[in-house]
Amino acid sequence: MSKSIYDLVDNLPKRNVTTMVLNALDFVAPGQWQNPTNFEQMIRDISQETDEKWIQKIGDRAVWLYNDKNQGYQKALWLYQTVDSADYALGAAALANKVGEKIGFLSFLNKLTPSNQKAQALDLSLKLVVEVVAFCQINGLPGDSIGDFVKALKEYEGEALMRMAALVCIDGLIPFGADFILSVKSTLDNLTPKELSQNSAFSKVSKLIPGGNPAGQLQFIGSSFNAVQGWMTGFVGDRNLTQGKVMNNLQNFVEFSNDQLDYVAAFLDMSTNYFEHTGTQSIATRLIRRAMAEV
Amino acid sequence: MKKIPRFLVGLSLACLLIILPACGDNTPSRFEGAQQESIDAGSRNTAVSKDAVKGAGFNQFFPVSEGGYERVFTQEKDGFVEAVLKESGENVALLTVFDTVSNPSAKDDFADSQGEINGYPLAQKGSQATALLVADRYQVSVRSSNDSFTVNDREVWLSKFDLNGLANLD
Numbered sequence: 146m147s148k149s150i151y152d153l154v155d156n157l158p159k160r161n162v163t164t165m166v167l168n169a170l171d172f173v174a175p176g177q178w179q180n181p182t183n184f185e186q187m188i189r190d191i192s193q194e195t196d197e198k199w200i201q202k203i204g205d206r207a208v209w210l211y212n213d214k215n216q217g218y219q220k221a222l223w224l225y226q227t228v229d230s231a232d233y234a235l236g237a238a239a240l241a242n243k244v245g246e247k248i249g250f251l252s253f254l255n256k257l258t259p260s261n262q263k264a265q266a267l268d269l270s271l272k273l274v275v276e277v278v279a280f281c282q283i284n285g286l287p288g289d290s291i292g293d294f295v296k297a298l299k300e301y302e303g304e305a306l307m308r309m310a311a312l313v314c315i316d317g318l319i320p321f322g323a324d325f326i327l328s329v330k331s332t333l334d335n336l337t338p339k340e341l342s343q344n345s346a347f348s349k350v351s352k353l354i355p356g357g358n359p360a361g362q363l364q365f366i367g368s369s370f371n372a373v374q375g376w377m378t379g380f381v382g383d384r385n386l387t388q389g390k391v392m393n394n395l396q397n398f399v400e401f402s403n404d405q406l407d408y409v410a411a412f413l414d415m416s417t418n419y420f421e422h423t424g425t426q427s428i429a430t431r432l433i434r435r436a437m438a439e440v
Numbered sequence: 441m442k443k444i445p446r447f448l449v450g451l452s453l454a455c456l457l458i459i460l461p462a463c464g465d466n467t468p469s470r471f472e473g474a475q476q477e478s479i480d481a482g483s484r485n486t487a488v489s490k491d492a493v494k495g496a497g498f499n500q501f502f503p504v505s506e507g508g509y510e511r512v513f514t515q516e517k518d519g520f521v522e523a524v525l526k527e528s529g530e531n532v533a534l535l536t537v538f539d540t541v542s543n544p545s546a547k548d549d550f551a552d553s554q555g556e557i558n559g560y561p562l563a564q565k566g567s568q569a570t571a572l573l574v575a576d577r578y579q580v581s582v583r584s585s586n587d588s589f590t591v592n593d594r595e596v597w598l599s600k601f602d603l604n605g606l607a608n609l610d
Binding site for chain 1: 469470471472473474475478479483484485486487488495496499512513514515516517518520521522523524534536538542543545546565566567568569579581583584
């Protein structure tokens with residue numbers, strides 16, 4: 146039996162490299178993310194209830210909803226967990242005792258191998274696709290039209306907005322610079338289904354990606370990317386985000402120079418699991434919101 | 441070097457065994473009862489009844505955007521739909537419909553209902569939400585997400601649902 150939703154939330158780290166990176170990106174989405182790591186407190190904050198009877202009812206209902214495998218929440222969590230780099234454990238172990246001090250980059254440069262452009266582009270696209278698929282597992286397809294669905298995506302706030310901010314910054318701007326959307330798009334356009342199926346990150350999540358076969362899935366990845374491209378362009382434009390700004394903020398706790406950008410991307414991939422971390426929080430938020438209406 | 445008496449080693453080990461499990465926070469969660477019951481019940485169709493109405497069926501009965509208010513659908517699951525109500529871009533309330541077939545105890549609050557809207561019993565659900573029970577089955581709620589959205593506002597927006605339409609849903 147999988148873990149309960151309250152265990153998953155209560156066991157999230159209060160402070161590790163992932164939370165430090167996300168905090169460093171607070172300037173992108175100011176105040177949106179408070180790193181909730183206590184399920185009961187989340188119920189209090191979201192419901193604004195103080196009566197213990199209602200806190201209990203809401204929490205109990207959320208527990209049942211999460212455990213019902215037909216409701217999609219467990220699949221969504223699996224997706225969030227799986228798309229985060231497999232190297233995570235290695236990175237986390239190497240950095241476990243570094244938290245709290247400024248991380249000297251040279252000390253573990255030898256453990257890092259930058260990904261090539263293609264792998265990096267695919268990593269960003271896969272994370273986007275996982276977000277779209279997980280969104281549908283968690284929220285269903287709200288409304289009656291594509292327009293309604295796009296509106297629902299725009300409602301991203303809190304930890305979900307933070308996740309998207311991190312995606313744009315860590316997996317977009319840092320490795321590719323300002324043109325990241327164009328770079329990724331052209332990589333996707335030139336990718337063959339065979340190359341896709343050989344990608345290790347893809348093969349891990351492929352069973353939950355619509356499309357039927359690698360050719361169809363590649364098409365799904367392409368159209369998902371196209372669908373959110375406008376949103377990403379707006380996100381970067383509205384906030385005047387640049388690679389330099391992101392790097393400056395990260396330099397508050399990691400020491401690196403600008404000619405090590407490829408390594409920074411590899412470092413962040415290896416040492417953070419921001420999809421799983423904020424994804425767990427998103428699932429809990431939506432469960433609690435649903436449970437409030439079902440008691 | 442003098443040998444450490446064997447009984448001392450044994451005693452220390454025994455002490456460790458007693459003390460170690462006490463380290464860390466082992467207080468059981470207040471939701472553990474629900475977790476256990478849910479596991480015992482199985483992992484499929486245990487929280488949501490197979491007879492629950494498909495969420496999409498509820499959409500047509502929701503109030504529409506008007507004036508400075510915008511309604512945005514945000515969740516659609518079996519037997520449940522949620523929309524956010526925004527006023528000038530700010531979230532002010534959550535509008536929901538829930539098929540109580542999946543959790544009939546939700547109906548208990550309507551047993552001693554003091555009020556009604558269009559003939560449907562009304563109940564306060566905690567301090568932030570007001571709900572109606574339609575056709576003895578569908579719970580329609582409005583929950584304030586902002587202090588400016590009062591109990592009275594909740595009742596006004598409850599009356600904007602197509603309650604009779606929902607009552608006749610088959």
